[in-house]
Amino acid sequence: MSQSTLKVNELHDDAEFEENGLDVFDEKALAEEEAGDNEASDDELLSQSAAQRVLDATQLYLGEIGYSPLLTAEEEVFFARRALRGDVSSRRRMIESNLRLVVKIARRYNNRGLALLDLIEEGNLGLIRAVEKFDPERGFRFSTYATWWIRQTIERAIMNQTRTIRLPIHIVKELNVYLRTARELSHKLDHEPSAEEIAEQLDKPVDDVNRMLRLNERITSVDTPLGGDSDKALLDILADEKNNGPEDTTQNNDMKQNIVKWLFELNAKQREVLARRFGLLGYEAATLGDVGREIGLTRERVRQIQVEGLRRLREILQVHGLDIEELFRE
Template identity: 40%
Template sequence: MIDSLSNASYLNHLNQHELMTAQEELELGRQVQQGCFQARSEFIERNLKLVISIAGRYRGRGLDVADLVEEGNLGLMRAVDKYDPEMGYRFSTYAAWWIRQAVERALMNQAKTVRTPIHKQREIRQERKARELENETLPGYAKRNFNHWFNPAQQIISLDQPIDNLDGATGVDLLESDEPSPEALVVSQQDRENVAAWLNLLPDLPRMVLMRRYGLDGRDCGTLSAIGERSGTIRERVRQIQVETLRLLCRMVESGRIPADVAILD
């Protein structure tokens, strides 16, 4: 089923690792947060089956399954690094999003010359499934959008080819720059100012916890244990302060004390 990955050695390697229990996720997750490389490796190894399960759903969309699994593994590693076992949800639920994102971005970036946005790819898949099931719940979609984004008659052309009536300009010349626009920079600066204003409304300890936990002081995001050591309290109390402070900020937004159009920290 997994093409070149269907060899016995690889599958046997995966079968050596059983799925993790909730308690194992909690214990290993805490070790990962403390910087234990061995725990991180074990966490990754024991969740590789999840990557294969998810990557297999994207077969036939422009990349070999082996490449899809490789990209999914990058998403898995990202999920392991960001997973907070104290939040109470299972790792597989959390990691699935990161794995899908990594695979879908790889498909978008590598499978086509002109990239189709991920949300458009999802819409295309939705319409394809609807057609297969003769689902008529989306009657106008195909005429308005599907044929525009998924037209077999579309040609693949070189971006270096000169464009008629544009004085020799090529497709490359018309591509948008990766540099942020002045408008985006202004919005980003405004968001930072809003967050700083929020933090100034908080008592010293909750403000310090959020700044260190989310890296708002220019440093890397801190672990619960590291923040607890600095503040002279236990990690569980730091977690409680984090949750309580985020809830407080939500209430402040609802009451109008702070702007509602700036996202709460997630």
């Protein structure tokens, strides 16, 4: 990451102490008790001081971003167009004006294993990515577009945290370097980096990269955007039924059946790649590299087929009378 932030520590309730009466006056016992009380008071003061520093850092950050004015729809289009042409000041203005959006989204993921400022830092990476990819000519507001990228980066960070927590600490630290580099390269290259690309970036042997990446359970690719005018992913269609009401569950079941039916309107190669990538038709969701090894194609060729298949799938949806807004509504 380009810059580090202070991390918010969890606040703990004060320990409750029981008072025990002395039957007889015991000077030594009383002295020991007073010493213990002093130590407890010192610990309490240190704890309160650390917590106060954390809160001060959080409030300082929130106060700083509060000075950045929000953009109107017209200003948003103006700065977004300039940012797409490479104007650095417009790009910075787009980012600074939407930092509060990141905070709003990050708060929803509090108490999920990462401190608030860490969540905000990850969300800011998603915001930067959204600014780089946003096309104002599509006609929708930037906040709608950016929300998906912010959520994605935060959720990836939480998943990485929960998956690596059981590894030895030195392995966790080393693995986090590889994962952070992979995320940065994916932003830069616009595709999942290969082990060779990560190795070159870190100046490490490819075997070391492969060994470390095998420790990390790869995030399933159902969060890959479908493209077009929406940045929704298949994950948003294949929703967890436990979190939906009866009407949503029925709708999602119908949608799953239709997706499988529409897959058979693709050519065989597109169908197999999408099924293997997104865990459909009985396959387990797999990475580009894993799919390539299974079907004897390069990682890049698998990615190209996936793009072609998703584009064709979107055309099929339109033929069946489903526009993007209807299919991908919140």
